[in-house]
Amino acid sequence: MEHVSDTDAEGSSDASFESFASAERVRLVRLGWAMVGDIDVAEDATQDVLVEVFARWSSITDPSAYSRRALVNRLRSRWRRSGRERRATARLAGRAHPQVLMPEPSAEVWRAVRRLPERQRAALVLTVVEDRPAEEVAGILGCGTETARTHVRRAKAALANDLERIEDHR
Amino acid sequence: MRSTEELDRVLATAADELARAIPMADAPQHATRSPAAMPTWPRVAAAAVALVGVGVAAGFALRDGTDRDSGRTPPQIVATEPPVTTPVVPTLPADTPTSAVPTTSPVEPPSSARMVPAGDPVGLAYRIPDAMIPAGYRMVAAYDSGVGEPAGQVPVFHGVAVMLDDRGMPASPAIHVEVQDQPPAMKGTATSVDVNGIAGEYVVWDQQLINAGSSPTADVRWQLPSGKWLIVSGPSLDFILLQVARSAAVDDAGAVAITPPTGFTYLPSWTTFGMSNGAGIVYEGPELGTLTITVQRTDDPIVLSALKGYSASNLVVRDGAPALEYSGSRGLGAVTLEPTPGVRVTVSHSTPQTVRDLNARLPLDRTALDEIIDSLEPIDGASWTALQDQMAVGYERSNPEFPSSAGIGDAEMSLTGPVAVPVTDLLGATERTLPVELTRSIDGYYRLIYSAEGGSINLGAGPDLSAYRGNFDATDPAPVLIEAGRNVDELVMIRATGERIPVTLIEAAPGLIPGTRYGYVDAEGEDVELETTAPDGSITTTPLARL
Numbered sequence: 001m002e003h004v005s006d007t008d009a010e011g012s013s014d015a016s017f018e019s020f021a022s023a024e025r026v027r028l029v030r031l032g033w034a035m036v037g038d039i040d041v042a043e044d045a046t047q048d049v050l051v052e053v054f055a056r057w058s059s060i061t062d063p064s065a066y067s068r069r070a071l072v073n074r075l076r077s078r079w080r081r082s083g084r085e086r087r088a089t090a091r092l093a094g095r096a097h098p099q100v101l102m103p104e105p106s107a108e109v110w111r112a113v114r115r116l117p118e119r120q121r122a123a124l125v126l127t128v129v130e131d132r133p134a135e136e137v138a139g140i141l142g143c144g145t146e147t148a149r150t151h152v153r154r155a156k157a158a159l160a161n162d163l164e165r166i167e168d169h170r
Numbered sequence: 171m172r173s174t175e176e177l178d179r180v181l182a183t184a185a186d187e188l189a190r191a192i193p194m195a196d197a198p199q200h201a202t203r204s205p206a207a208m209p210t211w212p213r214v215a216a217a218a219v220a221l222v223g224v225g226v227a228a229g230f231a232l233r234d235g236t237d238r239d240s241g242r243t244p245p246q247i248v249a250t251e252p253p254v255t256t257p258v259v260p261t262l263p264a265d266t267p268t269s270a271v272p273t274t275s276p277v278e279p280p281s282s283a284r285m286v287p288a289g290d291p292v293g294l295a296y297r298i299p300d301a302m303i304p305a306g307y308r309m310v311a312a313y314d315s316g317v318g319e320p321a322g323q324v325p326v327f328h329g330v331a332v333m334l335d336d337r338g339m340p341a342s343p344a345i346h347v348e349v350q351d352q353p354p355a356m357k358g359t360a361t362s363v364d365v366n367g368i369a370g371e372y373v374v375w376d377q378q379l380i381n382a383g384s385s386p387t388a389d390v391r392w393q394l395p396s397g398k399w400l401i402v403s404g405p406s407l408d409f410i411l412l413q414v415a416r417s418a419a420v421d422d423a424g425a426v427a428i429t430p431p432t433g434f435t436y437l438p439s440w441t442t443f444g445m446s447n448g449a450g451i452v453y454e455g456p457e458l459g460t461l462t463i464t465v466q467r468t469d470d471p472i473v474l475s476a477l478k479g480y481s482a483s484n485l486v487v488r489d490g491a492p493a494l495e496y497s498g499s500r501g502l503g504a505v506t507l508e509p510t511p512g513v514r515v516t517v518s519h520s521t522p523q524t525v526r527d528l529n530a531r532l533p534l535d536r537t538a539l540d541e542i543i544d545s546l547e548p549i550d551g552a553s554w555t556a557l558q559d560q561m562a563v564g565y566e567r568s569n570p571e572f573p574s575s576a577g578i579g580d581a582e583m584s585l586t587g588p589v590a591v592p593v594t595d596l597l598g599a600t601e602r603t604l605p606v607e608l609t610r611s612i613d614g615y616y617r618l619i620y621s622a623e624g625g626s627i628n629l630g631a632g633p634d635l636s637a638y639r640g641n642f643d644a645t646d647p648a649p650v651l652i653e654a655g656r657n658v659d660e661l662v663m664i665r666a667t668g669e670r671i672p673v674t675l676i677e678a679a680p681g682l683i684p685g686t687r688y689g690y691v692d693a694e695g696e697d698v699e700l701e702t703t704a705p706d707g708s709i710t711t712t713p714l715a716r717l
Binding site for chain 1: 181
């Protein structure tokens with residue numbers, strides 16, 4: 001699992017932002033995709049978040065955590081609009097829709113993850129995709145450490161049940 | 171149930187495969203630019219600047235393009251030479267009188283759209299002054315393919331002219347500039363108008379053809395010497411003429427230049443009709459913040475491929491001077507000001523209405539947020555408070571019940587009960603006072619959360635309180651179902667995860683059929699269907715009135 005290093009929070013120079021954006025963009029996209037399963041939404045939300053981070057670069061002490069919190073929040077509202085957006089997009093010129101391809105067992109897992117309640121999903125994704133400890137997950141989600149652990153625990157329990165149910169239906 | 175260890179292995183594998191599926195190597199080649207790398211939009215001296223009905227800039231050609239949706243071939247714009255004309259200096263004083271001659275005649279839509287044959291350079295001469303283009307960039311033509319337009323309308327260009335004042339703040343409202351091969355196929359009546367000797371027509375659109383809340387209400391149009399039509403749209407005839415007459419001139423090539431008032435510069439952007447999210451500009455933060463233009467491609471896969479690595483453009487306003495930043499990745503959008511030839515882009519993510527209202531609201535700050543809160547309809551026993559201090563960035567007046575409600579952004583307000591909410595009127599129950607938490611995002615969506623033992627349930631989400639007629643959850647990939655138990659007084663919420671949560675909120679639900687599931691599904695856009703799953707498994711859907 002890929003280790004996520006925090007970007008130097010002290011740097012406020014343009015170069016440090018560029019370095020941050022370069023290092024974090026794909027990770028944020030992955031996080032976004034894991035949350036919503038739509039690469040378009042994930043990339044656009046990531047882009048928006050980076051703009052937000054840039055605008056506040058000098059005042060953000062932990063851009064890594066800030067960007068993830070912003071992404072989670074943004075995806076929460078973005079998700080509501082994404083369906084209509086995709087439909088509108090589909091009407092346009094039959095354009096190809098970029099997809100993230102992966103073996104079906106894992107794809108099924110991610111679909112199941114996305115059926116989790118919002119907070120549980122976010123906590124689990126931050127834990128699994130980014131290998132973040134509960135303390136960091138709590139910081140990103142703005143909750144207590146124990147709450148973060150509870151989210152992850154419940155998410156795993158629900159996920160296990162969901163996956164088991166899917167297997168049973170096969 | 172899977173063991174914890176087994177589940178952890180499955181998740182680890184899924185994470186690894188996600189990393190392979192979206193590898194670091196796939197990062198966009200053009201990573202986000204640092205501010206230093208961003209070209210700075212020159213401040214434009216008002217007297218020397220003209221915004222031309224935007225279209226073509228120097229030396230580029232639009233690569234083809236068959237409109238895959240309609241099979242039509244969109245007009246192509248080929249410019250082989252850089253623009254040779256200089257910006258048009260205004261020739262009219264600000265108080266130039268305008269006249270609207272009441273010569274009314276019916277306007278008939280053209281019988282058919284006249285398309286420009288593929289490969290035919292149409293030779294548009296609409297230019298943006300060089301000073302408007304950031305160093306290192308040139309303006310690409312932007313027009314949509316006509317998909318979503320009323321039949322017969324294929325704009326060559328559709329732009330939104332947004333004026334920025336000397337602080338970089340957009341003025342309100344925006345006007346729309348459009349160039350078409352033919353007059354718009356709008357029903358309505360035309361009135362001759364005259365602006366500095368230039369005869370035009372003022373058209374009141376048929377309201378049936380206007381997207382509610384997102385379109386201007388009037389056109390003034392001129393037929394250019396080239397035979398094309400320039401359509402300037404705005405909220406009213408007076409406003410259009412004011413904007414045009416105070417600064418408009420027609421140069422020899424037939425381009426209409428609109429020179430901004432002193433202290434203003436124009437910021438062009440694009441829009442497309444037919445998109446649910448329209449077009450526009452997002453401004454964020456108090457004072458000078460981030461002005462974001464997000465664009466959406468309507469191009470063919472060839473150009474999509476060529477554009478891989480770009481998605482959104484962001485116009486960052488710093489110290490009053492907008493600077494173009496683009497960065498991004500695949501997905502929605504391409505850049506508006508981007509050096510790649512052959513790109514057609516359109517803008518998405520907010521509506522012209524939003525732009526107008528956005529402009530009217532800028533700069534938004536906590537005070538503005540408080541104003542929005544204050545404008546919300548009071549509900550006994552509860553009050554609205556801001557959950558987040560992120561600024562509202564948009565503003566819309568589409569909801570008559572909450573005329574100052576919707577917008578764009580992350581600001582969220584919370585209303586904590588007890589609140590009387592008619593959660594079950596569809597099911598025949600009466601209004602109840604429920605221990606719920608009602609949250610309302612600034613973009614106009616409400617979520618009603620009922621906290622019950624075992625977790626909280628999103629009882630519904632919708633654009634207004636009347637949406638709470640069941641369990642339509644727009645935020646959930648799978649709708650939450652509601653199931654009538656043996657006793658019709660008993661309901662069970664079934665989450666998408668299969669979790670069943672008994673809910674006994676409803677005194678009576680005579681319309682429920684025992685053993686039948688009721689759920690709401692998002693059928694199309696904001697339309698909602700009631701999905702009924704009978705005990706035998708058969709599913710029927712019933713369209714519901716728009717929430």
